[in-house]
Amino acid sequence: MRILVLGGTVFLSHAVAVEALARGHRVSCLARGVSGSVPAGARLLVADRDSPGALAAAVGGESFDAVVDVATMSLPWVSEALAALAGAVAHWTFISSINVYADKATPGQGVDAPLLSPYVSSAGAATPAVDPDLYGAAKVASENAVLSALGERAFVVRAGLLVGPGDPHDRFGYWPARFSRGGRAIVPDALDQPLQYLDVRDLAAWVVSAAERGLGGVFDGAGPRRTLGEVLRGIASAVGGSVGEASADVPGVGGLPPDVPGVGGLPREASAVGGLPGEAEPDAPEPDAPEPDAPEPGGPAVGGPEGGAPALELVAASPSALLDAGVTPWAGPRSLPLWLPPTHHGFLSRDTSPALAAGLTARPLAASASDALAYERSLGLDRPRRAGLSAADEADLLTRLT
Numbered sequence: 001m002r003i004l005v006l007g008g009t010v011f012l013s014h015a016v017a018v019e020a021l022a023r024g025h026r027v028s029c030l031a032r033g034v035s036g037s038v039p040a041g042a043r044l045l046v047a048d049r050d051s052p053g054a055l056a057a058a059v060g061g062e063s064f065d066a067v068v069d070v071a072t073m074s075l076p077w078v079s080e081a082l083a084a085l086a087g088a089v090a091h092w093t094f095i096s097s098i099n100v101y102a103d104k105a106t107p108g109q110g111v112d113a114p115l116l117s118p119y120v121s122s123a124g125a126a127t128p129a130v131d132p133d134l135y136g137a138a139k140v141a142s143e144n145a146v147l148s149a150l151g152e153r154a155f156v157v158r159a160g161l162l163v164g165p166g167d168p169h170d171r172f173g174y175w176p177a178r179f180s181r182g183g184r185a186i187v188p189d190a191l192d193q194p195l196q197y198l199d200v201r202d203l204a205a206w207v208v209s210a211a212e213r214g215l216g217g218v219f220d221g222a223g224p225r226r227t228l229g230e231v232l233r234g235i236a237s238a239v240g241g242s243v244g245e246a247s248a249d250v251p252g253v254g255g256l257p258p259d260v261p262g263v264g265g266l267p268r269e270a271s272a273v274g275g276l277p278g279e280a281e282p283d284a285p286e287p288d289a290p291e292p293d294a295p296e297p298g299g300p301a302v303g304g305p306e307g308g309a310p311a312l313e314l315v316a317a318s319p320s321a322l323l324d325a326g327v328t329p330w331a332g333p334r335s336l337p338l339w340l341p342p343t344h345h346g347f348l349s350r351d352t353s354p355a356l357a358a359g360l361t362a363r364p365l366a367a368s369a370s371d372a373l374a375y376e377r378s379l380g381l382d383r384p385r386r387a388g389l390s391a392a393d394e395a396d397l398l399t400r401l402t
C-alpha cells in the first residue's frame with residue numbers, strides 16, 4: 001500500500017511509519033522535519049501545515065491508499081488535508097483523544113458517551129497546553145470533519161495515555177527510571193486508582209492493520225484496565241527486582257483518606273493541561289534525543305536495577321500531603337506521573353472491548369517497562385525531566401513527609 005503519514009517525525013506518527021515500513025508498505029511522511037527524522041525507508045514531504053496550500057503543494061496531486069493524520073489541535077489542518085486527499089483515498093485514520101469526552105470522572109464509559117461541543121476555528125494550530133477542553137473540543141471538530149468527508153472509510157481512534165520508546169512527555173518512563181535506582185521511592189497512596197495506558201507500538205500496529213483491512217468506525221484506543229498499584233508494582237518487578245512497601249504508620253504515609261481531600265481542585269499546572277494532561281503539548285523533543293524507535297520491538301529485555309542499587313522500597317504518601325508539599329499529579333515538573341484524582345478517573349478506565357474485538361492488542365507490562373527503561377537510559381537518567389520528581393525533590397519530600 002501507499003501510505004501517507006501526516007507527521008512521522010515524532011512518537012506515534014513515527015511509530016506508525018516504522019510499522020508500515022516493516023510490513024512492506026511504501027511510506028511517505030509529511031511534516032516540517034524539525035522535530036526529528038522520519039524512519040529510514042520513508043520519504044519526507046516537507047510542508048508547514050500552518051502555511052495555507054503547503055500540504056497540497058507538497059503532495060502535488062499524488063494519491064495514496066491510506067492516510068494517517070495525527071493533527072493535534074487544528075481543524076484547518078484537517079480540513080485542508082481532507083480537501084487535498086480524501087477524494088482518492090481508500091482509508092483515513094484520524095488520531096483523536098479521549099479528551100473529547102465531556103464526563104472526565106465516570107469510569108467505564110464507551111464511545112457513545114457525550115462529547116464536548118466542537119471547537120471550530122479558522123485559525124491555525126491553537127496552543128493546547130493552556131486549555132484542556134479546547135484540545136478535546138478541537139479534536140471533536142476534526143473528528144466530525146473526517147467522518148463527514150470519509151464516512152465508512154474513516155477510522156477514528158480516541159487515544160488514551162500512550163507510552164513507549166520515543167515518548168516526549170517523560171511520564172510513564174519516570175517510574176522505570178526511578179525504580180531502577182532502588183532505595184526509597186515515593187508513590188502516591190492512591191494505588192487503587194484506575195489506570196490505562198497503551199504502548200505506542202501497539203497502537204501503531206493497530207492503525208496499520210486497520211488501513212490494510214479497511215476497518216472503519218470510532219474507537220477508544222486505550223490499553224487494559226488496571227490500577228495504578230498494579231502498574232507500579234509491575235514496573236518495579238520488571239526493572240528493579242524485589243520490592244518492599246512502607247508501613248502505613250509512618251506520619252504522612254499511607255492511609256488514603258476516602259475522599260482524597262485537597263485533590264478535587266487540581267493545581268493549576270496539572271489542570272491546565274487537560275484530562276490526559278500533556279499529550280497535546282507541542283514541544284519538540286530534546287535536541288539530543290536519539291531516534292525514537294530504539295530499541296526495536298522484540299529486542300532484548302534491558303530491565304534490571306542499576307549496578308549496586310539498594311533494594312527498592314515504595315513509600316506511599318497521602319495525596320493531600322503530596323499536594324500540600326507542592327507535588328503535582330500526572331505530569332510536569334515536581335510531579336508524580338500517572339497519578340490523577342477521582343475527578344479524572346473516567347480518563348483512565350475506558351471500555352475498550354470494541355477496540356479489542358476489532359484487533360487492538362497490548363503487549364505485556366513488563367515489555368513496555370523494560371523498553372521504556374532502555375529509552376530512559378538512552379536519554380540519560382539524570383537529565384532534567386519534563387515529568388516526575390528530581391532526586392533532590394524526592395529526598396526533600398522523604399524528609400518532610402516521613
Ligand SMILES: NC(=O)c1ccc[n+]([C@@H]2O[C@H](COP(=O)([O-])OP(=O)(O)OC[C@H]3O[C@@H](n4cnc5c(N)ncnc54)[C@H](OP(=O)(O)O)[C@@H]3O)[C@@H](O)[C@H]2O)c1
Nearest residue numbers: 007008009011012013031032033034035048049070162279
Ligand atoms: N501521547 C499521548 O499520550 C496521547 C494521548 C492521546 C492522544 N494523543 C494524540 O496522538 C497524536 C500524537 O502524535 P505524535 O506522537 O506523532 O506527536 P505529535 O507531537 O502530535 O507530532 C505530530 C507530527 O506533526 C508534525 N508537525 C508539527 N507541526 C507541524 C506543522 N506546522 N506542519 C507540518 N507538520 C507538523 C511533527 O513534525 P515536525 O515538527 O517535524 O513538522 C510531527 O511529526 C496526537 O494526535 C495526539 O493528540 C496522544
